Amino acid sequence: MVGPIVAVIHPEDQDAFAAAIKAMGLSDAHRARLVVTHGGTQRQQSVLHGLEALVETRKISAGVVLVHDAARPFVPESLITRAIANAQEHLAAVPVLGVVDTVKRVDETGRIAETLDRSVLRTVQTPQAFQLTPLLAAHRDAAGQNLLTFPDDASLMEWAGHAVHSFDGDASTFKVTLPSDIALAEAQLRRSDAATIKVATGYDVHALGEGDHVWLGGLKIPHSKGLIGHSDADPVLHALTDAIMGTIGDGDIGSHFPPSDPQWKGAASHIFLRHAVGLLHVKGGRLVHLDATIICEEPKIGPHREAIRAVIAEIVGSEISNVSVKATTSEKLGFTGRREGIAAIGTVTVRF
Helix, strand or coil: CCCCCHHHHHHHHHHHHHHHHHHHCCCCCHCCCCCEEECCCCCCHHHHHHHHHHHHHHHCCCCCECCCCCCCCCCCCCHHEEEEEEHHHHEEEEEECCCCCEEECCCCCCEEEEEEEEHEEECCCEEEEHHHHHHHHHHHHHHHHHCCCCHHHHHHHHHCCCCEEEEEECCCCCCCCCHHHHHHHHHHHHHHHHHEEEEEEEEEEEEEEEECCCCCCEEECCCCCCEEECCCHEEEEEEEEHHHHHHHHHCCHHCCCCCCHHHCCCHHHHHHHHHHHHHHHHCCEEEEEEEEEEEEECCCCCCHHHHHHHHHHHHCCCCCEEEEEEEEECCHHHHHHHCCEEEEEEEEEEEE
């Protein structure tokens, strides 16, 4: 289980970072694990700031810590698991790849001075894994001596007298460095998206009865009648909740929040939707788009459409551009046409 995650950013990137986190649609529980601090002028200083923030804000003084470069965006879970296991066993460990090309050492004139034995050479990746206590001590000692140019944390630990072990890396965890790497990263994202997109729908209906308002998409709308239900009877949020459950094959809203349970009587439906989003994140998915269609003769949805979109976006932790709300009547046919109830269809697109 990975604990707190410290993001070390430039102070001027605060707004961009906040927007990126919001677009990820993280649950409240995942947001609570995130610690944000500012970096220094050198990479080494930034890592030290991150370690100090971890110790100060979460009172963590021991255990395994992983140091990762944001320039390596494609990190498989298997690599993280190997990193943790190796640091637990060896104190310091780094992922490496074998060298497939012949490697030459070149002098200052460009003349080849030596052909190196590639069988003993390795390229180093991140995340690099360490026991927190010796890593923090090494960083503090180096900073105290104004030694700030170590290329990575492994070399810093070697300087501090610790043995650093290696373990198998992953070729997919490449570093985005050159413009051509951006095109490669975009291609990998497209391949990933094509293989991991799921779409599911949900449907809900509630009868109209006595009351002076209805809840639609988390918004309280004045009306001559009210919707009848065990909770606040919001058909839009219920339909979206069921749609998310459908993408992970985890039952429906009734199986998680049974009407027979008195604790949910009158409950706000955003509780159900946030719960579904949390389950989705546990499964490794994130919301790409939400679409809701409201079927009723009244109230008129148009005047409230943008407010509903904003509320749904806030509930699920997404951008409003990822939320669509539509409305239609049933041409006075059926129970919605007779103004006996309001129905909603929710469709969600999820990326894993």
